[in-house]
Amino acid sequence: MPETPVAHFYDDLADDYHLIYSDWDASIRRQGDALDALLGQDRAAVLDCSCDIGTQAIGLALRGHRLTGTDLSSRAAARAVREAARRSLSLCTAAADMRRLPFPDGQFDAVICADNSLPHLLTEQDVHAALAEMRRVLRPAGLLLVSTRPYDDLLRDRPASTPPQVHRAADGGERTVTFQLWHWHDGGEHYDLEHFQLHPAGGEWCVQVRRTTYWALGQDLLADLAAEAGFVDPDWRMPQETGFFQPLLVARASK
Numbered sequence: 001m002p003e004t005p006v007a008h009f010y011d012d013l014a015d016d017y018h019l020i021y022s023d024w025d026a027s028i029r030r031q032g033d034a035l036d037a038l039l040g041q042d043r044a045a046v047l048d049c050s051c052d053i054g055t056q057a058i059g060l061a062l063r064g065h066r067l068t069g070t071d072l073s074s075r076a077a078a079r080a081v082r083e084a085a086r087r088s089l090s091l092c093t094a095a096a097d098m099r100r101l102p103f104p105d106g107q108f109d110a111v112i113c114a115d116n117s118l119p120h121l122l123t124e125q126d127v128h129a130a131l132a133e134m135r136r137v138l139r140p141a142g143l144l145l146v147s148t149r150p151y152d153d154l155l156r157d158r159p160a161s162t163p164p165q166v167h168r169a170a171d172g173g174e175r176t177v178t179f180q181l182w183h184w185h186d187g188g189e190h191y192d193l194e195h196f197q198l199h200p201a202g203g204e205w206c207v208q209v210r211r212t213t214y215w216a217l218g219q220d221l222l223a224d225l226a227a228e229a230g231f232v233d234p235d236w237r238m239p240q241e242t243g244f245f246q247p248l249l250v251a252r253a254s255k
Helices: 004-018 024-039 055-062 073-084 123-137 151-157 219-228
Strands: 043-046 067-072 090-096 108-113 139-149 164-168 175-186 190-201 203-217 232-236 250-254
Touching: 004 073, 004 164, 004 175, 004 190, 004 203, 024 055, 024 108, 024 139, 043 055, 055 067, 055 073, 055 108, 067 073, 073 090, 108 123, 123 139, 123 219, 139 219, 219 232, 219 250
Parallel strands: 043 067, 043 108, 067 090, 108 139
Antiparallel strands: 139 250, 164 175, 175 190, 190 203, 232 250
């Protein structure tokens, strides 16, 4: 699969991705519990089509579901397999673009695309293509769960940065600081993101900067695109309702 800027961003971040959480293992459990409650069935066959290093996939596998993961980043997908194995879980992954999923029709009970992954696609055509693929690999009435940042609010305020997140090593030792700077495009809904991580290094700080671009995709438009791709009853569920850390679009594949 050809390298893309988004794949490069996550390949480069794969070893350090867990450092964006203050406690990654706690986040795995918390997110898995919230998504499990929405699945509403035992041992579901679930595709996480933006699995990255496995946060949601591992969380759901811990709840007994049968997980498959894909990600644009081959390094992130490979780490997800290793992290699952460390927890005595089975997780099969592949490097794949969510617009071209390498599975036959109707293979999964649910498809998850979490953690603001879909807005890496920057046009309606590409988002529709990804949603159509998710619909294709779902069984009739299968469940779609997509999470994004709360872009309706963010588009009003157009923030320039995110608050710093501090990760402390499990032994209480070194800390890593992560934050983002956002550079909004003129007159549009896209923004360039600079992802900063500060690592301690011999009494100084080593700074790593990674860059990517997002589309601040509003909730009404995303729900409309899901309907056009063959989903019914699209509905947004907020964090205070689900316990998940981002708003979730919940919909069913048409029968």
